[in-house]
Amino acid sequence: MEYGLWFHxxxxxxxxxxxxxxxxLAIHGSLGLWALxxxxxxxxxxxxxxxxxxxxxxxxxxxxxxxxxxxxxxLWGLQKSYGQTLYNLWLVRPDFGVMQVTVLLVAWIHGCxxxxxxxRLRSFFPRIAPLLLVGAVMLPSLALLGFYQQGQVVLxxxxxxxxxxxxxxxxxxxxxxxxxxxxxxxxxFLLAYxxxxxxxxxxxxxxxxxxxxxxxxxxxxxDRTIRVPKGLSVLEASFRYRLPxxxxxxxxxxxxxxxxxxxxxxxxxPRPSTREVFVLERVGASADPAVRLACQLRPQSDISxxxxxxxxxxxxxxxxxxQTHLSEERYLACMFVDMRGSTEMAQxxxxxxxxxxxxxxxxxxxxxxxEAGGQPNQYVGDGLLALFGLNxxxxxxxxxxxxxxxxxxxxxxxxxxxxxxxxRNPIRFGIGxxxxxxxxxxxxxxxxxxxxxxxxxxxxTARLEELTKELECQVVLSDEALKTAGLAPSGLPSxxxxxxxxVP
Numbered sequence: 001m002e003y004g005l006w007f008h009x010x011x012x013x014x015x016x017x018x019x020x021x022x023x024x025l026a027i028h029g030s031l032g033l034w035a036l037x038x039x040x041x042x043x044x045x046x047x048x049x050x051x052x053x054x055x056x057x058x059x060x061x062x063x064x065x066x067x068x069x070x071x072x073x074x075l076w077g078l079q080k081s082y083g084q085t086l087y088n089l090w091l092v093r094p095d096f097g098v099m100q101v102t103v104l105l106v107a108w109i110h111g112c113x114x115x116x117x118x119x120r121l122r123s124f125f126p127r128i129a130p131l132l133l134v135g136a137v138m139l140p141s142l143a144l145l146g147f148y149q150q151g152q153v154v155l156x157x158x159x160x161x162x163x164x165x166x167x168x169x170x171x172x173x174x175x176x177x178x179x180x181x182x183x184x185x186x187x188x189f190l191l192a193y194x195x196x197x198x199x200x201x202x203x204x205x206x207x208x209x210x211x212x213x214x215x216x217x218x219x220x221x222x223d224r225t226i227r228v229p230k231g232l233s234v235l236e237a238s239f240r241y242r243l244p245x246x247x248x249x250x251x252x253x254x255x256x257x258x259x260x261x262x263x264x265x266x267x268x269x270p271r272p273s274t275r276e277v278f279v280l281e282r283v284g285a286s287a288d289p290a291v292r293l294a295c296q297l298r299p300q301s302d303i304s305x306x307x308x309x310x311x312x313x314x315x316x317x318x319x320x321x322x323q324t325h326l327s328e329e330r331y332l333a334c335m336f337v338d339m340r341g342s343t344e345m346a347q348x349x350x351x352x353x354x355x356x357x358x359x360x361x362x363x364x365x366x367x368x369x370x371e372a373g374g375q376p377n378q379y380v381g382d383g384l385l386a387l388f389g390l391n392x393x394x395x396x397x398x399x400x401x402x403x404x405x406x407x408x409x410x411x412x413x414x415x416x417x418x419x420x421x422x423x424r425n426p427i428r429f430g431i432g433x434x435x436x437x438x439x440x441x442x443x444x445x446x447x448x449x450x451x452x453x454x455x456x457x458x459x460x461t462a463r464l465e466e467l468t469k470e471l472e473c474q475v476v477l478s479d480e481a482l483k484t485a486g487l488a489p490s491g492l493p494s495x496x497x498x499x500x501x502x503v504p
Contacts, residue, residue, distance in 0.1 A: 001082040001150060013070075025066075029059045029193075037200045040236040047113050048250055054110040056197070061103035063189050064096065067182055075181075078174050084167040086147075086154040101147070104140060112136045121248070121255055220304040234260060234294035234305065244311030251295035256283045257313045258294040263304040266290065270298060310442070310449055332389040332453060333401040333435040333481060334461040335374070337365050337408060339382035340428035340469075357419075358382045361427055364415050368407035373400040378452055385461075387453055389435075398435050398485035405431050405475050432464030434478040463499045471495075 011017045032055040039052075069085075072078040089097035115132070119125045157163045166172070173179065211229035219226050219237050228237040235258050238245035249255040253275045262269065266289060272280070276296040280286040291308070339361050345354050365384050366376040373396075374388040386404065389397025408431060416426040436457035442449045464476040482489055 001146075005082055013073075025059070025062075028055070032056045032059075033196055033200050036197070037203055040232060041239040045250065047117065051110055051113040051117070054106045054113075058103065058107050058110065059193055060190060061099060061106060063193075064186055065100060065103070067186050067189070071182060071185065072174055072178070076174060076178055078178075079172050081172070082150070083154060083157070083163075084172050086151055087158060087164070087167045088173070090151045090154055091158060097151075101144065104143065108136075108140045117249070217299060218302040219299070220302070222306055230300055231298060233296065233298050234258075234292075236295075238294065238307075245294060245307055246309040246311050246313035247295065248313065249295075253279060253293060253296050256280065256285075256293065257309050259283075259285060259291055259308050260294045260297070260305045261288075261290050261308055262292055262297075263290070263306065268299075268301045269303070270300065272296065328441070329437055329439050330389075331394050331397075331436065332387050332438050332440070332457070333374075333394075333397040333433065333484075334438070334453065334458055335369070335386045335388070335401045335404060336432045336461045336465040337384045337386070338430050338465050340430060341425065342382040357427070360415060361412070361429070364411035365408050365429075368411050369404050372404035372407055374404055378450070383465075385452075385458070394435070394484050395486055398481045399487075401433050401435070401481060402477070402485055402487070405433060405477075409474060429474065430465050430468030431475040432461045432466070432468070433475065433481050434461040434464055435481040435484050436460075460499050467497065 012021055032052065035052055036056065069080055073080060089100060119128075119132075174182070208229075211231050214230045216227045217230055219228060219234065221243060224241075224243065226237060226241045226243070228240065232240070233251070235245060235247055235251050237243075246257040247255070248257045251258065253273075256279045259280070269292070272292065273296055276293045277286060279293060280291065285291040294305075294307070339358065342354070342358060345357065361382065362379060362384055365386075369376050369384075369386040372388070373392065374386045375390055376384055377387045378385040386401075388400045388404070392400070408429070412427055412429055419427070434457055436455075438453040438455040438457045440451070440453050443452050443454070444450050460478065464478060467476050468474060477492075479489075479494075482492075
């Protein structure tokens with residue numbers, strides 16, 4: 001340790017080391033005070049609260065060590081060593097020893113939280129997180145073990161009077177007057193630091209008074225309207241009134257999960273900052289002027305808004321593993337497939353057998369849909385709603401749906417051959433295919449939000465599937481789907497029917 005101390009001193013007492021270390025400490029402390037001032041609410045996540053509290057406590061915990069180890073040698077040429085320091089921490093002032101262990105843990109945890117909050121928004125973080133956790137636990141553990149081990153060595157050396165005399169000599173610890181001077185400097189620093197924290201709270205109060213004088217604005221959410229002072233961001237307003245609002249990064253403009261859609265007149269909205277533009281471009285939302293980041297938008301007039309992501313959105317939305325779908329109207333081809341006789345099957349077979357057969361049927365249908373280019377969307381009991389045209393044009397979507405219907409028939413025939421010996425009654429099904437304008441978007445609540453399609457087109461598709469029972473056929477196609485696919489109806493039986501609940 002004493003050998004390594006030479007390299008330590010050579011680095012941090014050099015001019016470059018001094019210009020790097022102490023301005024960094026000053027900037028770090030100032031950023032902690034600024035974070036305390038900037039915080040508009042005290043609805044904390046645990047990591048946020050621990051990070052800020054630990055960050056603000058580091059200067060107070062570290063000042064005794066920094067003043068004694070740097071100013072003493074600089075002012076009076078005191079000769080510090082690990083042996084003398086450990087003797088003081090273990091025997092003379094064990095309370096200082098506890099403080100040193102505390103500041104090590106506090107500073108390390110504070111830094112680890114900062115690195116976690118930074119890296120968790122990166123797509124590679126889940127892969128390297130276990131390695132980072134090992135380092136975060138092992139490094140301070142080894143440091144504390146070294147502190148303990150060398151403390152035991154110092155306790156043995158303390159049995160030698162001549163060694164103690166050297167450690168306690170004025171050349172190492174200074175005269176009583178010098179120590180009193182260092183103590184006064186520490187006390188003055190602590191008073192100044194406490195005063196700085198007090199000034200921050202005073203500045204917060206002044207800001208509240210100024211905001212009230214500037215007037216109030218209305219923010220209209222889908223289910224509530226609130227009044228807030230001008231100057232608050234939309235995210236801060238949500239937190240102040242305890243309105244659920246997604247925010248993975250805590251409102252630092254990094255994650256985009258707090259983004260909203262502003263309805264109505266947007267001419268009086270402040271222009272997006274460079275940071276906001278960068279984040280919106282990263283998620284592909286910059287082309288829509290109605291989409292803004294709630295943590296960056298500070299409206300100066302009444303607005304109406306809708307949060308885009310669910311309140312429980314996590315980092316998976318940042319990585320791109322989970323996505324949100326904006327509500328929009330679009331042309332899709334829909335196909336509804338339903339298994340016949342599943343209720344009777346459930347009455348005659350064991351639950352396991354029934355579920356097994358239904359799952360095999362849905363697997364055969366889903367495989368046909370995906371191979372044709374569609375997307376299985378909703379599983380309703382023994383039925384399936386499939387969508388075509390999410391990434392293709394109208395004609396292609398309709399042809400894909402018709403092709404999928406034919407492939408479903410082939411897959412179910414193959415399934416019936418597999419079950420021929422065990423099942424007396426073959427699996428039967430009905431298919432309805434229709435195309436038209438639908439509304440797509442995320443529907444649901446909390447953890448059960450799903451992307452789906454709504455509208456008259458979906459309802460007609462379900463009704464066409466029901467007609468297969470009445471018409472005793474497997475597939476009923478709408479004229480719209482057939483014409484859009486570019487196919488002639490020659491050779492196909494046709495009927496004009498009235499769809500229950502459908503307005504032509």
